[in-house]
Amino acid sequence: METVEMNSISLKRPRSEDDVANADEIKRHKISEKPKTGNDSGQSVETVTEQPDKSLLEDAKNEIIPNEESEEQEDEELEDSDEDGDPESFADMMKHGLTESDVGITKFVSSHKGFSGILKERYSDFVVHEIGKDGRVSHLDDFSVPVDDEDPSEETFTVLSDEDKKRLEELQLLKNKETSVAIEVIEDTKEKRTVIHQAVKSLFPGLETKTEDRDGKKYIIAYHAAGKKALANPRKHSWPKSRGSYCHFVLYKENKDTMDAINVLSKFLRVKPNIFSYMGTKDKRAITVQEIAVLRITAQRLAHLNKCLMNFKLGNFSYKNHPLKLGELQGNHFTVVLRNITGTDDQIEQAMHSLREIGFINYYGMQRFGTTAVPTYQIGRAILQNNWTEVMDLILKPRPGAEKGYLVKCREEWAKTKDPAAALKKLPVKRCVEGQLLRGLLKYGMKNIISAFGIIPRNNRLMYIHSYQSYVWNNMVSKRIEEYGLRAVPGDLTLKGATAVHIEEGDVDNYTIHDVVMPLPGFDVIYPKHKIGEAYKEMLVADNLDINNMRHKIRDYSLSGAYRKIIIRPQNVSWEVVAYDDPRIPLFTTDLDKLEGKPLPVLPTDGKFRALKMEFSLPPSTYATMAIREVLKMDTSIKNQTQLNTTWLR
DSSP: OOOOOOOOOEEOOOOOHHHHHHHHHHHHHHHHOOOOOTTOOOSSSOOBSSSBOHHHHHHHHOOOOOOOSSOOHHHHHHHHHOOOOOHHHHHHHGGGSOOGGGGTOOOOSOOSOOOOEEETSSGGGEEEEEEOTTSOBOOOOOOOOOOOTTSOOGGGGTSSOHHHHHHHHHHHTTOSSOSEEEEEOSSOOHHHHHHHHHHHHHHSTTEEEEEEEETTEEEEEEEESSGGGGSSSOOGGGSOTTSOSEEEEEEEEESOOHHHHHHHHHHHHTSOGGGEEESOOOOSSSEEEEEEEEETOOHHHHHHGGGTOSSEEEEEEEEESSOOOTTOSOEEEEEEEEESOOOOHHHHHHHHHHHHHTOEEOOOOGGGGOSSSSOHHHHHHHHHTTOHHHHHHHHHSOOSSOOOHHHHHHHHHHHHHOOHHHHHHTOSOTTSHHHHHHHHHHHHOTTOHHHHHTTSOHHHHHHHHHHHHHHHHHHHHHHHHHHHOSSOOTTOEEEETTEEEEOOGGGGGGOOGGGEEEEESOTTOOOOSSHHHHHHHHHHHHTTOOTTOOOOSSGGGOOOOEEEESEEOOEEEEEEEEEESOTTSOSSOOHHHHHTTOOOOOOOSSOSEEEEEEEEEEOTTOOHHHHHHHHHTOOOOHHHHHHHHHHHTO
8 A cells, every 4th residue: 555644743853952052043933933824724744833733633633534435524524623722732632642662663774963854844845746657757747638529618617507507416416306407598599509418418427418398498408317327427428439438637736635635526527536546645735746547537627627626736638548556656756845954964964865875764654553542553453363342442432632522522422331322423523433333333233343343444444454564564673673783684584576585694695685575464474584583473472463373254354464675765866955034935846836937936045044855756655754754863753743842832
């Protein structure tokens, strides 16, 4: 599973003697910065001001939220309107959160001295460009639409009134008892009727039209062609055979995650989200550029959305005969700005040279393990132990720390009554994991927790056990590096094609640390032949698991295992230090800036603050946070960063 998420905030070090000289200036910088209004209040990564912003609170308070095909608007509104509280109380609550050492992240590979910096002070300080399977980096650089005689005229998009569109959408979605909608043809001509027919059929897939005379007036009658089955599928016979069935396009988005973006696009296009495909999900609090494919929606319709969507741009359209598949990408290219850095030029050079030449430990990042007092790996461990009462308890029991008010009330009710119906009533947002499990318990009863848990979407259930695998892997890699350092040793594992083999004594000089892999525990992997192999067994025994029997009686939860490189060396690494005075100005141009002809602001040669702008490419399933952690030598956990932020200003 590809991961480009970033949960991070001001990456500051506790003040040392070297920092004291800059402390007053840094403090003034932070206090003077105001949070950007409007769309700069997302979750996932933080705008750093004198207090943690709403985005941090959103990340830390949310349990795992499934990406369902249809999400209730009421749920979204309730989540968006939740109050977050003041930063001091939030910092106190986050004392119950995880730190890196809690999940096995304890080692660094470089020898330079760490320094401070602010990551994602603006979400535009973090840009991700997807790298396709052909090695091409996705860029938005063309808004033109492929010329196609089959496309409807531009008038198609304007001929229907807002009231007509509302009635047609309700008909399409079967939201009322009407079986048809009649649209009066004003200024009746054959051409006008044709445009209305085209507009209804292209904008509201699943509806058919016919013309009727009523009281001497012409009406276009819209009706369902094939009931509910037609809803999600554009009419096949209206799609030219010579045109590829999938429209591929580049999606440029700001401050939205990929599934949110697809849900928005599907609502505007009045189709279901499952006709979209993509190679990987991208972070919310960032600017990201990736390829999307959609089944039988014209480039013309997609391009029209550029006029009405905020924080999205669609371009580089083409028609192809295939969708996109998850995981088909080669990786992602990152452009990252760390603002208000304190490191000397020598420190920065050492850090970036080390990143380029050696790399970083390929740890699973903090977002893999959740942000609340109950880590996701604990739930995964209980699933693997077949301890379903524990699974239920861990998900539903009261927990200390940062959570939304309604979740707190739901948990209290559960602890008091163990009544799924009563607890569910306290939960206005039903699509969260807690709500889904409670609905399952209501449906299947307390004696069938396995089926009740099965109500949760499969990907979210598997996320728990993958989190446990990641927890084991992180801990074992830290032990491996502590025991043997940054060299290949006999008994290590390396890949020959897709097969893992042990490095033998006579061959050890043919390998480097960059060739070494370590297994995620499972029934289809082998383990190192040195001390770390035994450490795997000991860790699983301590968790009441048998490393030689990782098959589960429920097939979904059987772990086959996998191999993961322990050191990743980023590609295409470059960096520069820039000076600036205004924390609000961008320090590089985006694809959209270039298309719109926006110049980069003129930067002073000797500004009040310095920023490190760095670029690098990473393969799938690696965490950019871990690369940045290696540069700054900082704990990236929300718990640690929140406490540093609030302590800094006391």
